[in-house]
Amino acid sequence: MSETAALRAPLEEAIQRGALQLDERRFGEFLDSTASDFRYRIQAYSHDLRKDMTFLDHDRAGIAALFELLPKHHVNGAEWLRQVSLQTVNRRGETSVESVSALSLFHTLIDAGDAHVDGGSSHLFAVGRYHDAFRLVDGRWLLSERTVRLHTRQLGIGSHLIP
């Protein structure tokens, strides 16, 4: 087995498990799989402005705060499903790796829209890529940085949840 192939397996596992944790809103478990200096960003290239935009930029504490404060905000009710495909893995050092994954984010409506008419319907919310960095800590690959590069720039009313 090549070194890259050997690396892919644990990273794929980490990325897919993280997607499931976010889908199921097990935010504490997701945070447990991130490094202490975790940084999370959502970015997109604006074809209107012809420049990059940053929609969200938080450190680990900032992301934790977003999760903790969710009950105090009105959130558009939907079940989220992240379809993630690992595309590339590149070792950056003995204990650091970067990866790129394609992301399709579907949501199935609960109370978003007319619950009677629209409830239960599934829609593509956004597509883009995860640009991740991992660091090996005590034998575990922890997510140290995630930049979500969205292609989708029409996000409806937006969301208090993160892709």
Added chain:
Amino acid sequence: MTLDSTLAWRQRLGGAKLPFVDSRIYTDPQIFQEEREKIWRRSWLLVLHESELAEALDFRTLSVADEPLIVVRGDDGKVRAFLNVCPHRGALLLREPAGNLQKANPSGSPRRISCMFHAWQFDSRGKCLSIPRRNAGYQTRLECEDVRLHEVACEVAYGGFVWVHLGENPAPLAEHMGSAFEALRPHLEAEPLEVFHHHKAIVRTNYKLWHETNSEFYHDYMHHFNRVTGMQQPGYYDRRYETFPNAHVTVSSMEVRYTAYEHDEHALANSRDLSFPGLERNGWKLLDLFPGATLNLRGSALRVDTMTPLSHDRVLIEFRGLGLKRDTAEERERRVRDHNTIWGPFGRNLPEDLLGVTGQGLALRTGSEGLHMLHGRIEDATIHDETGLRHYYEEWSRRLGRLASAPYGDESGPRAKEPARLPVFRGGVLAQ
């Protein structure tokens, strides 16, 4: 449903003492068509910021009241607007949302607006430069000099924003604005601004309901963020509305206490110290412009909302964030973060505002029964007063020749429209 509840539903809350509008102004497709002709095609509209056209030959495309437009900075530096329509056979000229004319397209030369269909070419000032095989086809019957792009009134003013007006020979923009911009002028005209954020949303609601959301603060009850950083802080209830001719409205400032929002790491790090020239730290001023734009200056970021109504129940809203053109990279990063933490598509406030107005769109549907929508809070023009709403509909009623509270006038008149029928009950039993 009982007879009592039916009657109560039909009656105005508060009787004749409380101002209201008839909700059918949001749900009637005919009224929307009239709005497009009498308001949107006859008003100065803020469409973008000059920083989006930073270089000569930069262009943006957009649509206003169903008219496709090009806004381009000419080779002479002047910003102009044209219909994005080839005068030859009506093809769309430019398809990209933004670009620079230096780049040639497959049908044309650099520095020109070229129609992909038959390769007619125009310069950045709208002048026709080339009609392929003109002599062979048109002989002396048509010269390039006979052809121009259709220019639309356009001005750059009030903080470097670009404004267009679809009408012919409209009164100057300054006449439309009056003195409404004066409260923001010291902060937005001291030095050049720059757009750093743009996103858009198509929302299932009537456009006026979004403008109303931007014109009243009573709905701060919806926002945990605004409650703790605003409503519960000193100065909130001292903020005042001021109304101006042509239905513009301003709201005076207060200091937003960002540190009150739990876990706001940026506030806790006391980093929200960027502002705009002359604006107190974490100050908050707002300007609502008829018929549908808002400049919201809060702390380190200026948010600008513009709307393109698509139908009576659908609106495209564009959200821009601006800082100072001279920002360092570090300053810009902080402004972007401050802006998007609250107002980005994943921010704390914007999804809630859009959720609220979407709910109105879902509740007030095409052909639904008219509801008396209260605009009746009178609190000496302070922050929960609804004077902004009332002021808007005075102008709206004047423009449309319909009262917002009685849009169909005398039921026996020429604009008579059968009011939505309510079920008739007799003795608690449905009679018909």
